[in-house]
């Protein structure tokens with residue numbers, strides 16, 4: 001039986017190419033989690049194929065749910081609520097998780113919680129893994145610090161690049177967003193340009209490892225698009241195009257009128273491709289850190305200086321970004337809340353954590369909960 005005031009929420013995530021579920025206690029303690037990734041499935045296509053993604057969710061969701069519940073050491077009957085990411089994402093993928101969540105909520109007689117996937121990334125930093133011996137729960141982890149609200153939030157993922165003012169749980173205000181590609185999408189496209197596999201972020205990070213800023217700059221200095229003075233928006237399409245030209249050379253018109261590049265990425269030696277990957281990573285991270293600075297100034301000018309900076313989303317797993325943001329925050333005396341790498345990329349635990357906040361706020365969904373491709377931001 002669940003103790004009064006204690007919540008045990010099952011979080012379900014199927015918005016894109018990860019089928020994930022987790023049971024989270026009290027909004028932060030990850031009792032058990034499972035993630036089935038579809039990276040291999042989509043690799044031949046260099047990106048996520050929506051129809052294949054939704055079919056794969058159908059195939060693996062039931063064992064993923066059962067696995068997460070079993071790993072958590074609790075009984076399904078002890079669950080307090082079922083949380084599901086119902087927006088934004090690929091509708092055919094979202095609907096698989098939403099249908100399962102409705103079925104579980106209805107059959108167990110517990111509340112259904114509809115979670116905004118992007119906002120869930122913003123609460124992932126408070127998740128903690130308990131100590132387990134041979135997979136058995138032995139002790140809770142140390143509770144996260146009480147949230148130092150208001151916070152400056154940044155979500156950097158494959159679909160979003162947004163800065164937020166986070167005055168309290170559940171009601172962040174967008175300060176700025178990308179006008180074109182999300183930064184994770186830019187990493188994925190950069191990886192494709194460099195002939196690397198999908199997903200591109202980790203591949204770029206691996207190739208760029210060990211290349212100094214001086215070595216990268218010596219090969220090419222890629223543009224840092226900061227947009228207008230004081231703008232808190234982002235743009236990564238120019239960076240991606242500049243990388244394309246640096247890798248393949250300036251395009252020329254052939255005798256048939258078609259545009260051709262003088263070389264392909266395969267013509268470049270490994271060391272040069274590594275320098276280009278690093279040049280891309282330095283440029284992308286420089287922009288992000290610069291925009292964090294602008295957002296901090298903007299919040300201070302509004303009279304609401306943040307008590308901490310909180311990151312989330314797949315790109316926040318990037319080591320270079322983590323080091324730079326940590327150093328940036330330290331220099332300003334700001335605590336920096338970074339999720340564990342496994343909680344940066346899509347996962348069920350962040351959905352359960354965000355669901356916990358909805359439960360506390362009494363913001364319950366019902367069986368009419370839709371799967372929605374776009375979010376409010």
Ligand code: KG4
Pocket residue numbers: 016156157158159160183184185187188199200201202205313314315316317318319344345346
């Ligand atoms: O949050 P996420 O799992 O899914 C979305 O909500 O989009 O983010 C996936 C994105 C992909 O674009 C992936 O390339 C990027 O996060 N990513 C990284 C790293 N790990 C994942 N980007 C840079 N460095 C990484 N280590």
Ligand code: ZN
Pocket residue numbers: 117121157158313314345346
């Ligand atoms: Zn995500």
